[in-house]
Amino acid sequence: MDHLTFKLGRPVTRTTSQFIVYPAESPDAVRHAVRLGLASPEIADGLLSPGRIRLSLTATLVAQAAPGRPQVVALELPRPGVGLDLRQGSAAPAHVLSRFFGPPPWTERYRQAWAEIANLLRAGDVTDTSVVVLTAGEPDRAAAVAEGLILGSYAFDRYLGYRRKPSTERCVRLAGSVEAGEMRQLARRAITVAESVNFARDLVNTPAKDLGPQELEDAAAELARDLGLKCRSMTPAQLRKRGLEGIAAVGQGSPRSPRLIVLEYAPARPRYRIALVGKGVTFDSGGLSLKDGKGMEVMKKDMAGAAACLGALRAAAMMELPVQLTVFIPAAENMPDGTAQRPGDIIRCGSKTIEVTNTDAEGRLILADALVLAQEQGHDAIVDVATLTGEAGRTFGNVLSPVLGNDWTWVERLLSAGLTAHERFWPLPLLAEYREPMLGEIADLKNASQMGGYTAGSILAGAFLAEFSPKTPWVHLDIANTSWSAADLGYLRKGATGVGVRVLVQLLRDLAAESVGSEARRRPRPRAATHA
Incomplete structure (x- = not known):
C-alpha cells in the first residue's frame, strides 16, 4: 500500500x-x-x-x-x-x-x-x-x-x-x-x-497589518531556508546608487521600509535561465492620488504577483525542474504621508526619467526597477506578474487575464501553458501608437496617460513596462481581475485565488521538457509585439 x-x-x-x-x-x-x-x-x-x-x-x-x-x-x-x-x-x-x-x-x-x-x-x-x-x-x-x-x-x-x-x-x-x-x-x-497555490493564497489573504515589506521578505527568506535557496534584499539606498528610484519613491510615504527581494534557484545544468518579477505592493491606498474607500477595501491583494512568483518558485524547486530561476520581488507599501511622493515628481529608473502623474499607478514604477536589474543579468526571458490595472477587469471580467510581451514566441508559450493549467490569458497588442501617449514633456516618460480620450489602461501600462526590457524577451501577466474572487466558485474560495502559480509552473515544466540545444533553446530576438 x-x-x-x-x-x-x-x-x-x-x-x-x-x-x-x-x-x-x-x-x-x-x-x-x-x-x-x-x-x-x-x-x-x-x-x-x-x-x-x-x-x-x-x-x-x-x-x-x-x-x-x-x-x-x-x-x-x-x-x-x-x-x-x-x-x-x-x-x-x-x-x-x-x-x-x-x-x-x-x-x-x-x-x-x-x-x-x-x-x-x-x-x-x-x-x-x-x-x-x-x-x-x-x-x-x-x-x-x-x-x-x-x-x-x-x-x-x-x-x-x-x-x-x-x-x-x-x-x-x-x-x-x-x-x-x-x-x-x-x-x-x-x-x-x-x-504552492495555497501557499500563495495564504500570503495574499494575510491582512496588510501583518504582511508589510519586511514580513514579505521574512516569508521569502523562510521559503529559501526550507528549500536551500539563496535570498537577499536591496535597501532603498542601495537601489538609488544603481539609479533605481521607483521602489524607494513608492514606499517613502510609509514607515515600513520598501526593498527589493531577490531569490535564486540554481539547479545543475539548467536548460533555461528565467527571471520572474512579482509586484509586491503589500497595501495600496493610492498614495496622494487616494483611492476611495470601496477601492481600497481589498488592496492587501496588491502583492498577488509576488505571491504567485514565490509559489511557482516553491513548486519548481520541490520538483527539481532543470530551469534556473531568479525571482525579483519589489516590495513597498503605497501610503499618503507628508513624505509621500507627489504628482509631478520626477524619478530615475536606469537610463530613463519618469514624471509621476498619478501616484496610484505605482506598480509599474516598482516593476521598472526590477525589470532593469533582471535584464542586466542576461536571462533567456523575463516574466512579470502583477495586479496592475483595473482596466483588465473592465475588459475581461474575472474570466481571462491580459498578457502582453515583446516576443511572440514567449507569449505563445505562456498562452499554451495557461491552456494546460486552466489559467487562461488573452494577448493584447503593443504597437508604436501606444508608446506616444506616455512620452513626457519634462521627463522621458509619464507613468500614467490616456490615448485620445480613451484609457487603454492595460495596454498603456504594458507599453510602459516594455521600455525597461528592450533587449530580453519579456512577457507581462496582468492578474488584477483574476487574483481575487468575490465568492466561492468551484475550487476558488472567496478571497485570494493564487492565480499565476499554475501557469508559471506549467511554463517551467514545458521548458524543462525541451531538448537541450534544440532550436527552441536559442534565445529569440524580441520581435513582433512591441512598438512595431
Missing part, C-alpha cells in the same frame, strides 16, 4: 490528511473502492429511455467494496445521459457525486467535481471513513483529482476565533486503472503545485 500525505481543509502550514493510492487490481482497491463506469457496471431496469442507462449501486456492493458505512462514493459515468439508481441500505453512502466528463480536455471538469467533495470534507459533513473513487484510466486524472481536492479544501481561517472548526484528519482513497507508481508520481506533482 502506498501512502502520500497532503494538507486538506487547512492552509498548507497545518493539518495533514492521508492520500492513499492503490493499484487498480490490488485487494486493497477491491476492498476499498467501488469501481463502476466502464468496468462492467451492473445494469438494472435495462433502457430507462432512449440513449439512457441506469446503473445500480446496491448496499451489498458498497458493503463488499468498503466495510463500514462510506461517506462519499464518486463515480465517473461512461457516457452522457446515464442515470444512477442508489439502493438505500445500511451501507449506502451519505453522498454520491456522479459526473460524465466527456472527451478531453476534461482535467478542469475533474478539478471542479472533486472540489465538491473537498467542500464536504471542509464543511465537516464527511468523516475520515470517506471513500473516494477514481475509475478512469488516463493517468493525468489522478493529478486533476489531487488538485481539485487540495484547492477545493482550502480555508483561510487563522484569524477566526470561536467560529474556527477544530483541525481533523480526512482520509481520501483513490483507486483507478492506472499503474500505482505512475499514479503516485503524478499525484505527488499535483500535490506540490496545489499546495
